[in-house]
Amino acid sequence: MSLGFSGDVAEFYAEYRRGYPPEVIEVLRETFALTPDDTALDLGCGTGQLTLPLAARVGHVVGLDPEPDMLRLARRTAERHGVANALWVLGADTDVPALGALLGPRRPALAAIGQALHWMRHEQLFAGLSALLRTGGGVAVVANGAPAWQQDSAWSRALRGVLEEHFGTELKDSCGTAARDRERYAAALAAAGFTxxxxxxxxxxxxxxxxxxxxxxxxxxxxxxxxxxxxxxxFAEYIRRALPPADTFTEDVRVSVLTGRIAAPDTGTAPRTGTDTAAPRP
Ligand SMILES: C[S@@+](CC[C@H](N)C(=O)[O-])C[C@H]1O[C@@H](n2cnc3c(N)ncnc32)[C@H](O)[C@@H]1O
Structure with a gap:
């Protein structure tokens, strides 16, 4: 069954989907004390938006995705950028235990999930990862901001209206980017033993x-x-006519990074929760 990320959609994804700012990778590096000895997993890696910048911070990165076209384009981008420490694996969240068995004692430091957890059975996934990741490592659930048609601006509202008219459906799905999704994922991380x-x-x-x-x-x-x-x-002209006349459109991007760590055994570390806000980029 196609997930809808194949063919030309994958090409559009590779070409136009926004990547992640360096601050996101820095949060991951600091939170999990990533080093060049580490292996990181990027689950639902798509065309490599998170995988490729992560590759620069760890020894090896595994990009896992069930959509062959997404993986093919991720690999192509990696080759174009000379990234040689990424392994692209065709598979889904349910394959993580098998991947862990393959890695053996080389326990990954990080499992990152960028804009993809809403496709997965997150409770089972977190339980499996809690047994797999190294001490001090953990899980990062990254949401790459609200879609362009769900932002608080006149052009975004106009875009939403015209897309709803074209596709004949209300565009309510937040694709895992809403605060209520994050709260569910945070509770599931804690329930799986992440601190x-x-x-x-x-x-x-x-x-x-x-x-x-x-x-x-x-x-x-x-x-x-x-x-x-x-x-x-x-289609483009139909959208153009619905938007306010402008050459450019400014998005307010709020990338959300939810992290949970594997505590060292018997450290007595009290579970802590909280929110940090990084300054806007100039
Ligand atoms: C919206 S894209 C996100 C791609 C990239 N991680 C990013 O941050 O832009 C969602 C990806 O999740 C993948 N996916 C869907 N179901 C999955 C599953 N059960 N396990 C792993 N990946 C899945 C899709 O094939 C797609 O490439």
């Missing part, structure tokens, strides 16, 4: 051209609903 469950927000403004805005929309449309190539200029 120091914390939330950090990294907020910045990103200005998009119209082409990048439409490319980002196309990266989020399931493949069977994506307009055919010959219909895409008309």
């Amino acid at each position: 120091d469950v914390r939330h950090t927000e990294i907020r910045y403004a990103e200005t998009l051209t119209f082409d990048r805005l439409v490319g980002g929309v196309c990266s989020a449309v399931p493949e069977d609903l994506l307009p055919a190539p010959e219909d895409r200029p008309a």
Whole structure:
């Protein structure tokens, strides 16, 4: 069964989906004391938005995804950037125990899940990861900000209206980016035995051209609903007419990083929860 991330959608994803600012990788490095001796897992890696910057901070990174087209493009981007320490594995969250068995005593430091946990059975996944990751390591659930059509701006509301009209459906799904999702995931991390469950927000403004805005929309449309190539200029024009007249569109991006750590045995570390907010990027 296709998850909708194949074919041209994967191409749009690789080309237009925003990556993660360096501050996100820095939070992961600091929280889990990542070193060049470590292995990190990126579950639901897509076209490598998190995997590739992580690769620069650890010895090895494994990008796992059930969609072959996403993995193929992740590998292509890695090759283009000379990233040689990434391994791309076709698989799903349910394959994590088998992956752990393969890694053996080389316990991964980190399992990162970027914008993908809503596809997974997170309680089972966290339970499996709590037995797999090294002490001081842990899980990071990263949500890459609200979709372009769910932000608090006139152009975003106009975009939402025109997309709802085109697809004939209300666009309510937060894809795991809402505060209520984060609260559920935080509770599940604590229930699975992770400690120091914390939330950090990294907020910045990103200005998009119209082409990048439409490319980002196309990266989020399931493949069977994506307009055919010959219909895409008309689709773009239909959106263009609905938006306020402007050359660029500024997004308020709030990346959410929820982390939970594996405590050392018998340290008596009291579970701690909290929220940090990083300063907006200039
Ligand atoms: C929205 S993309 C996120 C890609 C990338 N991590 C990012 O941050 O942009 C979601 C990815 O999750 C993958 N996915 C869907 N179900 C999955 C599952 N059960 N286990 C692992 N990955 C899954 C999809 O194939 C897709 O590549």
